[in-house]
Every structure is written in C-alpha cells, then in structure tokens.
Amino acid sequence: MSGLGMYGSAFPSPVPILAMAGGDGVSVAHYLVVGAILFTAGIVCMAVKRNALGVLMGIELVLNGANVNFVAFASPYLRGQGAVALGIDGQVIALFVILLAAAEAAVALAITLNFYNNHATVDVDRADNLKG
Amino acid sequence: MADFLINSVGLPPWLAWTVVAGVAAFLILNVIAGGALVFIWAERKIAARIQDRLGPTRTGGRFGWLQSLADGIKLLAKEDLMPEGADGLLFRLAPYVSFCASFCAFIALPFAFDFVGQRLNVGVFFVVAVLGLEVFGVILAGYASASKWSLFGAMREAAQVVSYEVPLGMCVVVPVMLAGTMDLVTIAEKQAGWATNWYLFHDPFTFVIFWVYVTCAVASVNRAPFDLAEAESELVAGFHTEYSGLRWSFFFMAEYGSMFLVSALAAVLFLGGWNGPVPVAKLLGLSAGTGDTAHYLVRLIGCGNLLLKATLGVLVMMWVRWTLPRLRIDQVMTTCLKYCTPIAAVMFAGAMIWQLFLPGGVVPGVSRPAGEIREGWLEGPGGAAERSVPPAVGGAVAQVRP
Amino acid sequence: MTGCVMLAAVNFHTMLFYLFAILACGFAIGVVLADNVVRMALYLVFSLGATAGLFFLAGAEFIGAMQLMIYVGGTLVLLVFGVMLTAQAPFVSIKTSTGDRVLAGVVAASLLALLLQAALSVDAWRRPGLGEVGPPAATPIGTALVGIRVDDPPGAPAAGVRSGYLLPFEIVSVHLLVVLVGAAYLARAKRRRTARAIEVAASVEPAAEPRLRSTGAGAASALAQGGVR
Numbered sequence: 075m076s077g078l079g080m081y082g083s084a085f086p087s088p089v090p091i092l093a094m095a096g097g098d099g100v101s102v103a104h105y106l107v108v109g110a111i112l113f114t115a116g117i118v119c120m121a122v123k124r125n126a127l128g129v130l131m132g133i134e135l136v137l138n139g140a141n142v143n144f145v146a147f148a149s150p151y152l153r154g155q156g157a158v159a160l161g162i163d164g165q166v167i168a169l170f171v172i173l174l175a176a177a178e179a180a181v182a183l184a185i186t187l188n189f190y191n192n193h194a195t196v197d198v199d200r201a202d203n204l205k206g
Numbered sequence: 207m208a209d210f211l212i213n214s215v216g217l218p219p220w221l222a223w224t225v226v227a228g229v230a231a232f233l234i235l236n237v238i239a240g241g242a243l244v245f246i247w248a249e250r251k252i253a254a255r256i257q258d259r260l261g262p263t264r265t266g267g268r269f270g271w272l273q274s275l276a277d278g279i280k281l282l283a284k285e286d287l288m289p290e291g292a293d294g295l296l297f298r299l300a301p302y303v304s305f306c307a308s309f310c311a312f313i314a315l316p317f318a319f320d321f322v323g324q325r326l327n328v329g330v331f332f333v334v335a336v337l338g339l340e341v342f343g344v345i346l347a348g349y350a351s352a353s354k355w356s357l358f359g360a361m362r363e364a365a366q367v368v369s370y371e372v373p374l375g376m377c378v379v380v381p382v383m384l385a386g387t388m389d390l391v392t393i394a395e396k397q398a399g400w401a402t403n404w405y406l407f408h409d410p411f412t413f414v415i416f417w418v419y420v421t422c423a424v425a426s427v428n429r430a431p432f433d434l435a436e437a438e439s440e441l442v443a444g445f446h447t448e449y450s451g452l453r454w455s456f457f458f459m460a461e462y463g464s465m466f467l468v469s470a471l472a473a474v475l476f477l478g479g480w481n482g483p484v485p486v487a488k489l490l491g492l493s494a495g496t497g498d499t500a501h502y503l504v505r506l507i508g509c510g511n512l513l514l515k516a517t518l519g520v521l522v523m524m525w526v527r528w529t530l531p532r533l534r535i536d537q538v539m540t541t542c543l544k545y546c547t548p549i550a551a552v553m554f555a556g557a558m559i560w561q562l563f564l565p566g567g568v569v570p571g572v573s574r575p576a577g578e579i580r581e582g583w584l585e586g587p588g589g590a591a592e593r594s595v596p597p598a599v600g601g602a603v604a605q606v607r608p
Numbered sequence: 609m610t611g612c613v614m615l616a617a618v619n620f621h622t623m624l625f626y627l628f629a630i631l632a633c634g635f636a637i638g639v640v641l642a643d644n645v646v647r648m649a650l651y652l653v654f655s656l657g658a659t660a661g662l663f664f665l666a667g668a669e670f671i672g673a674m675q676l677m678i679y680v681g682g683t684l685v686l687l688v689f690g691v692m693l694t695a696q697a698p699f700v701s702i703k704t705s706t707g708d709r710v711l712a713g714v715v716a717a718s719l720l721a722l723l724l725q726a727a728l729s730v731d732a733w734r735r736p737g738l739g740e741v742g743p744p745a746a747t748p749i750g751t752a753l754v755g756i757r758v759d760d761p762p763g764a765p766a767a768g769v770r771s772g773y774l775l776p777f778e779i780v781s782v783h784l785l786v787v788l789v790g791a792a793y794l795a796r797a798k799r800r801r802t803a804r805a806i807e808v809a810a811s812v813e814p815a816a817e818p819r820l821r822s823t824g825a826g827a828a829s830a831l832a833q834g835g836v837r
Contacts, residue, residue, distance in 0.1 A: 099736035100625045106727035108629045114720045115636035122712045124702045125645050127691050131652050138659055149666040157732040162748050166773050168671050172678050173780055177787040179683045183690045184794035196694045328673045328746055335677035345688050349646055364689050
C-alpha cells in the first residue's frame with residue numbers, strides 16, 4: 075500500500091502507458107471505427123478480387139465488421155455515460171450472423187467448387203455464360 | 207500473487223500484472239516443453255517395450271532418460287532446410303502457428319482450483335475452439351512445402367479435424383450439461399468427493415461417451431491410429447516431410463502439448479479434475495478455510511492429481527499408438543461420421559433424459575445431485591425466470607478482465 | 609487499492625484493444641492487398657482471430673469463443689480447404705488490374721469516410737466506457753435462445769417482458785439443415801459414366817482391398833516408425 079502511495083504521488087496516473095496508448099478508456103466509437111475498416115476492406119475485397127474464393131473472403135470480412143458493431147453496442151463494459159447498451163440482444167444477433175456466415179460459406183464453397191469443376195478456373199470474370 | 211506484488215513488494219499495478227502474466231506464461235511453457243521431453247523419452251521406452259526391445263539405454267544412465275535432451279541438442283544443431291519452391295513466409299510461420307494454438311489453449315486450463323492462467327466463463331468452449339486452430343499450422347505447412355506429400359497430409363488433416371470437431375463438441379457438452387456451466391473450474395469442483403462423483407461414473411451414458419471422447423480426442427490431435435496427416439507408409443512424413451531441425455521440433459512440441467491438453471481436459475471433464483479418487487484433503491481436515499499453508503497444500507495435491515491423470519492419459523495414447531494399426535482415410539471418416547457422431551448424439555440424449563428422471567446419479571446415496579442451472583439465473587423447479595444476480599457472479603467476471 | 613487495480617485493468621484493456629484492433633485492421637487490409645489466395649486466407653484467419661480478441665475485451669466471451677470455434681476453426685478451415693482444392697499454379701495469384709485498384713481505392717476511401725462520419729457523429733458513442741462489468745452472458749444467451757429472457761439491457765430501466773429468440777433459433781436450425789443438404793447436393797461427386805472413369809474405378813478398387821486385409825503392414829510400419837522416433 076505504501077509503495078503504491080509513493081508511485082501514486084510521483085505520477086498523477088500510476089500508469090504512464092495509458093497516456094502513451096492515446097487517451098482515456100475505449101468507447102463504442104473505437105469499436106465502430108474498427109468495424110468500419112473491416113467492412114470497407116471486405117467491400118473492396120468483394121469488388122476487386124477475381125478469385126471466387128477471394129470474393130468469399132470479402133463477404134466474411136463484411137459480416138465480421140458488422141459483428142464488431144453488434145458486440146460493441148451490446149457491451150456493458152463499453153457503455154458510456156447515459157447510454158444504453160443492447161445487452162445480450164446484440165450478442166445473440168452476432169451469434170446468428172456467425173452461424174449464417176458458416177452456412178453461407180458452405181453453400182458458396184460448394185458453388186465455387188462446382189464452377190471450378192465445370193470451367194476449370196476460379197476466375198469470376200470467366201463466369202459469363204449467360205452474357206447476351 | 208498480483209495483490210502480493212502490489213501490497214508487499216510495492217510494484218505499480220501494471221508492472222505487477224505484467225510480471226504475473228509473464229510468470230504464468232513461463233510456467234505453462236515449461237509444462238509443454240518439459241512435458242515434451244519426458245513424453246518423448248516415455249514414448250521411446252513404451253514403444254520399445256511393446257516391440258520387445260529395450261529402447262534408449264545409454265544416454266544419461268541406465269534408463270536413457272537424457273535421450274530426449276540429446277535429441278533436442280541434435281535438432282538444434284541440424285541444418286534448417288527449406289525447399290526451393292516453398293513459400294518462404296508461410297513455411298517459416300507454420301510451426302509457430304501450430305505451437306501458439308496449442309500453447310494458447312493452456313490459458314484456460316485449470317491445474318487446480320486457483321492454478322489457472324485465466325479463469326473463463328466459457329472455459330471448455332475456449333479450449334476446444336483454440337485447440338481446433340492448430341490445424342492451420344498443419345495446413346500452412348502442407349501448402350507452403352511445395353511437396354505433394356505435404357499437401358496430401360494437410361488435406362487429410364483439414365478434413366479429419368473439421369469432421370472430428372462435431373462428435374468432440376457433443377462429448378464435451380455432456381459434462382457441461384451435468385454441471386450446468388462451461389467454467390472448467392466449476393465443472394471440476396462439482397466432482398469433488400469420492401470417485402463415484404466423477405462424471406465418468408455419473409450414469410451409463412457418460413461412461414460410454416467418455417470413450418467416444420477418447421477416440422475423438424486421439425483423432426483430433428492426430429495420433430495413431432488416426433495419424434493420417436503424417437502416415438509415413440504412404441506420405442513419407444505427411445505435412446512435416448520438408449521440415450527439419452528446430453521448426454520440426456516445434457511441430458513435435460505442439461503435438462505433445464495438444465496430447466497433454468486433451469488428456470487434461472478429459473481429466474477435468476470426466477475424471478474429477480484435481481479431485482483424487484479418495485478425498486484425502488477432506489479426510490485430513492485440510493480445507494480451503496484452514497489457513498494459507500493448508501490452502502496451498504491442498505492446491506498442490508490437486509495439481510499433482512491432475513498432472514498424474516493427464517500423464518496417464520498421454521501414456522494410454524502412446525500405448526494405443528504402438529498397438530493399433532493405422533486406419534485408412536475413408537475408415538477414419540467412417541469412424542467419425544457413422545460411429546462417433548451417432549453414438550455421441552444418442553448418449554447426449556440419454557444423459558439428458560437420465561438427468562431429467564434420475565438426477566441422483568448411479569448410487570443415489572453417495573453421489574450428489576448435479577445440474578441445477580448455475581449463476582442464479584433461474585430458480586425454482588419449474589424454471590421460473592427470476593432476475594437475481596448474486597454479487598458473486600459479478601466477482602467471477604471481474605477476473606476475466608485482463 | 610481496488611480503484612488502482614481497476615485503473616491498471618483499464619490500462620491493459622486499452623493497450624490490448626489497440627493491439628487487437630491494429631492486428632484486425634492490418635490483416636484485413638492485407639487480405640485486400642495480397643494477390644496470393646493462400647496468403648489472403650492466412651491474413652483472414654489472423655484478422656478474424658484478432659476480432660475474437662476484441663470480442664473478449666468487450667466482455668462477450670461466448671461470442672469470442674464462438675467466433676474462434678465456428679468462424680476460424682470451421683468456416684475458414686473449409687475456405688482454406690476450398691483454396692487448396694483449387695490452388696493450381698495459374699489460379700493462386702490472379703492479379704487485379706491497376707484501373708480496378710484505383711477505382712476501388714476511391715470508392716473505399718469515400719465509403720470509409722462515410723462510415724467514420726456516422727460512427728463518430730453520435731456523442732453518446734464517443735464517451736469512454738464506464739468499465740461496468742456485466743454478468744456472464746452465456747446463460748442468458750442460452751435461455752434467450754429457448755425463449756426465456758432473464759436479463760435487461762445495462763443502463764436501461766427494466767423493460768418488463770421481452771421476447772426471446774425461440775423462433776429465430778428454430779428458423780436458423782432448419783436453415784442449417786437445408787444448407788447441409790444443399791451443400792452436400794451441390795458438391796456431390798458427379799457420376800459421370802465415361803469410359804475413363806469406369807476404367808479408373810476398376811483399377812483402383814481391387815487394389816485397395818488387399819491392403820486392408822494385410823495386418824502385417826501395420827506392424828512393419830510401426831517398426832519403421834520406431835527407428836524414426
């Protein structure tokens with residue numbers, strides 16, 4: 075206790091790393107920024123990748139970005155002064171997103187493998203059989 | 207321990223927590239590395255005895271117990287080769303991915319009531335989940351080696367691990383259901399007392415599902431007869447064909463670490479955790495309340511119990527490996543999908559029904575009823591919802607914060 | 609004393625948050641920038657793993673473990689499996705044209721600007737978290753999935769009877785079953801009765817049978833293994 079008091083008097087905050095890490099506690103907005111970056115990366119991935127599996131990975135990133143937001147809104151730990159957290163509603167929805175992502179990946183992978191078997195490529199630009 | 211450092215030594219809290227984390231990580235690392243040394247020696251001796259040989263006899267005295275240390279030095283001195291067509295980054299990364307997954311799973315594994323890296327509310331789930339990540343190292347190694355044998359091994363491993371996670375998860379859920387919590391510490395504590403309280407002997411269904419768990423655990427850590435990923439009679443050495451030296455030994459340590467981990471998990475889930483077959487501590491009058499020394503003594507006995515059980519599990523795995531011939535890949539899949547999964551499902555349903563009608567266990571006078579819903583969320587026999595959060599729950603979660 | 613310990617905990621929380629956030633975002637950008645599909649898969653694994661760490665930090669342990677188990681351990685293994693099935697030399701790296709990249713960069717920058725604007729616009733979201741530790745969420749999630757709610761959102765007055773998630777749970781269960789059947793149907797082995805396939809089948813099957821019978825092979829391999837280890 076005495077030792078702590080000593081340190082407490084030496085530094086206004088006993089944890090200098092806290093200041094180094096850039097400000098006070100983590101807020102929901104921090105998580106939202108992470109979610110936004112993941113989401114954008116996923117969208118870009120879906121748009122520019124020509125490999126069908128790359129497109130699939132983009133979808134996973136997008137879903138994951140959304141999940142980060144849900145969990146952030148759900149968390150009582152991150153709830154700021156006067157705000158309301160979603161509670162387990164957010165967590166349950168994140169859970170459903172994970173489950174549906176697994177289902178979606180299974181079907182998409184089956185489609186990709188079928189495409190690969192029929193066209194001997196995974197380049198989505200070559201899937202133009204229905205083009206007029 | 208952190209409190210001790212803060213109060214008595216006078217370290218600032220952040221440093222104290224860092225020190226505590228470092229010590230915990232160091233201890234776990236020693237369990238894996240030291241365990242690997244012992245187990246490699248044991249495996250050689252057991253293999254030799256089963257094949258009517260002597261095994262290592264010369265290095266370090268009569269029983270060759272320094273053999274694995276000598277092996278380690280040899281591995282350190284070996285040249286680290288990398289195939290020309292290999293994907294350098296992935297090739298170098300793969301062993302560490304494997305090892306880290308195996309290592310991380312130990313975070314939530316309790317060695318005794320207080321001896322746990324990080325007590326998690328979802329401990330069982332976390333351990334199984336992280337253990338499943340080990341497969342990535344294998345897959346990466348197989349791909350990055352630019353060798354068809356490695357790739358075949360990796361493909362087999364991926365298929366096998368994903369398939370065996372299903373029955374493994376079902377087996378793990380049964381003790382979770384009986385205990386009413388996913389917290390490994392609580393699950394083990396609920397089996398305190400005589401050996402009849404172990405979930406292995408809880409009812410016939412748990413007895414059967416324990417053996418299903420053993421099968422799935424052996425398969426999920428890639429040991430014979432399920433070691434298709436490194437089947438040396440067909441694939442040279444499977445996914446680690448191209449590895450040598452230190453990187454190869456990382457794969458090896460990951461394998462022994464995972465073996466130890468699934469054995470320890472079996473001990474916690476089915477074999478009473480750190481509670482011995484006879485409640486020695488209780489008979490001697492040592493309980494948590496009798497003072498610090500007794501407290502730690504009880505914990506140490508418990509820790510020894512758990513280590514003993516886990517080691518026994520590993521030795522059984524070795525015995526199995528040197529006794530049974532390897533299965534073919536289709537037989538591995540058949541074992542999983544046609545036998546393990548349906549048996550696990552039926553046993554799960556059976557254990558559930560048993561729990562519903564005979565909650566007292568096999569020997570009603572001796573066993574304690576288990577399975578009330580924990581954490582005070584639901585109370586009353588009808589499951590009437592009642593909002594009551596005891597303060598203890600908040601305290602338990604507070605530990606989760608790093 | 610307790611206050612100081614909590615402060616230290618918050619500090620570690622912040623540090624770990626930045627660590628995981630940087631890992632998650634960095635590897636997500638790595639997925640976008642990488643051309644090699646196997647590396648993309650690896651970066652995706654790391655990104656999602658770091659996100660699971662973020663979930664743990666936000667107090668959603670169950671979701672974090674779920675993410676590790678289902679997403680990283682199941683879905684991504686499946687994805688990597690697909691990558692390996694199709695990873696033949698010409699398809700491992702399919703380059704994106706520079707024009708596409710530039711266009712995507714512009715679109716991404718504007719989208720990101722929009723999202724960040726939205727994320728930072730609400731004042732309540734920007735207030736630092738109070739660090740209130742909720743009860744463990746696994747049990748209420750489980751009971752909510754079978755239709756019983758035992759919780760109320762933190763910070764709100766008790767809202768009385770709230771609906772559970774029994775119907776969505778059932779829908780998802782049926783959905784998963786449908787997906788299982790559908791994926792198995794889509795990915796089934798096509799029985800093409802070409803002359804070549806019949807020939808291959810005829811040559812493979814009898815050869816596999818004797819190896820199953822011979823128990824000597826197992827013992828021999830075990831002996832060989834004894835020499836190795």
